Every structure is written in C-alpha cells, then in structure tokens.
Amino acid sequence: MGQTGEPRHGHAHDGELGAAVARAQEGDDGAFAVAYRIVQPGLLGYLRGLVGDEAEDVASDAWLEIARDLGRFRGDGAGFRGWTATIARHRALDHLRRQRVRPRPATLEQDVLELPGPHSTHDQALESLSTEYALDLVRGLPREQAEAVLLRVVVGLDGPAAARVLGKRPGAVRTAAYRGLKRLARELDVAERDGDEHG
Amino acid sequence: MADHDTGLPALLGAALREGVVDAEAERRAVAAFRAVRDSGTYETCTRREDDWRPGGSAP
Numbered sequence: 488m489g490q491t492g493e494p495r496h497g498h499a500h501d502g503e504l505g506a507a508v509a510r511a512q513e514g515d516d517g518a519f520a521v522a523y524r525i526v527q528p529g530l531l532g533y534l535r536g537l538v539g540d541e542a543e544d545v546a547s548d549a550w551l552e553i554a555r556d557l558g559r560f561r562g563d564g565a566g567f568r569g570w571t572a573t574i575a576r577h578r579a580l581d582h583l584r585r586q587r588v589r590p591r592p593a594t595l596e597q598d599v600l601e602l603p604g605p606h607s608t609h610d611q612a613l614e615s616l617s618t619e620y621a622l623d624l625v626r627g628l629p630r631e632q633a634e635a636v637l638l639r640v641v642v643g644l645d646g647p648a649a650a651r652v653l654g655k656r657p658g659a660v661r662t663a664a665y666r667g668l669k670r671l672a673r674e675l676d677v678a679e680r681d682g683d684e685h686g
Numbered sequence: 687m688a689d690h691d692t693g694l695p696a697l698l699g700a701a702l703r704e705g706v707v708d709a710e711a712e713r714r715a716v717a718a719f720r721a722v723r724d725s726g727t728y729e730t731c732t733r734r735e736d737d738w739r740p741g742g743s744a745p
Binding site: 511514516519521523524527528529531532535536541544547550551553554555556557558559560561562563565567569570573580583614615617618620621624627636637639640641642644648668671672 | 694695696697698699700701702703704705707708709710711712714715716718719720721722723728729730731732733736737739740
C-alpha cells in the first residue's frame, strides 16, 4: 500500500480539493475550476460506466447542479467527491430513465475477447489497460458490481462513502466491489489465454 | 478486500480516469458557477444529502 509514496488512489488530491472547495464557497471562481479539474476525471469515468458515450453531457448537467448547490455542501475533499458522485449518479439515472432501454450493441463481448490482441502477453496486459477495454470490462458486470467498482477505484471513494452514494449498506457494497473485481480479473485471464491460443 | 492501490484496481482506475479535461466543458461549469454567485440566489441551506462531514449524516 502506498509504496510509490502516493496516497491511496483517488485520495491523492483530497487536501487540495478540500481547500479549493472552501475557497469556491467563498466565491472564488478560480478555486471552483481547480475543484473541477481534480474531480472531473473520476466523475467522467464513473459516468462512462453508467451511460457510455453520454457521459460528457450528463457530467455537464451534473456540474450545473454542483455549481448551483455548492453553498449547501458541507464536508472536506473526500466528502466533496461523494457529494458530487451522488449528484452525477442522479443525473445519470434520470438520463437512463428518459432513454428507456435503447439496447446496447451486441459487439461488447466479442470486443472483450478480441482485445488485448493476439500478441499481448500477460505482463503487457497487466501493465496497462486501454480506456475502452477497461470500460467494456466494467460495463459487462452486473450494474450493482460495476457501480461499486467504479466508485471505489475510479472516483476513489472509501467503502462507507460509496455505500452512501448508492444508498446501500457498506457490507453490501464491499461484497459487490469484491465480486466485481474478482470477475474482472477472471475475464482478463480468459481474454489473455484466448489471445495466446489464437496467436 | 483487495488492495485498491495496486494490481487490477489501480489499472482500472488509471484507465478509466484517463483523458484530458475538456476545456470547453470546464468553461461552462465555471460560467455556471459565476452566474449563480453573481445572481444573488446562492443557496446555503444544507440539506441532509449535502452534509458529508466526517461522522456526519448517515445514509
């Protein structure tokens, strides 16, 4: 844990984030931009898992609400991640409700098996994952597991915060994240073996 | 629970947070912030869902 000297995953900028949010709440627009830049990548990753290509639009909606309600927020940097993720999630669920199951293209599983390609070795596959590939993997999970994984490893929330965003018990979210990650690890393994056999 | 700083969780996190922040989207968000700030309708009443202080409001 933390061998590289960096704080845990999403928590790297939480001190800076908390300070920026506090200044933004006093009216500093530059500080609001700082908070945006720290939070947006994780938020967008989470939204991509929920709504795919619509993530940018949903994130824009979420930020309008975040800007509007910022004065209501109470908490530190980690709390701000949780608060903004909750807002983004509500906007994403609204979006999905409006959309009412436009079926996703059926190419997903095939893509997952074709990537990372016939020449990839275990080490190569584990050194880096392409954004698209990682997204396909996560979107192949049951929604509950996908959301738990995304909130923990992409947004960088701790267990209780992820549970609060999802309105579930921490134990249930812990289990969902664990199962999701286990399943992803297994699927990565399968994809690699498949690549070796055909390569 | 697996260590989220290494292995698959770290890779997933890095892959899915990747990408540059869209400058235009940032500009719109900051413009929205300024508009709210300057409109005098800035709401500071904290609802339960806005309280994320440590040890604060439970789910």
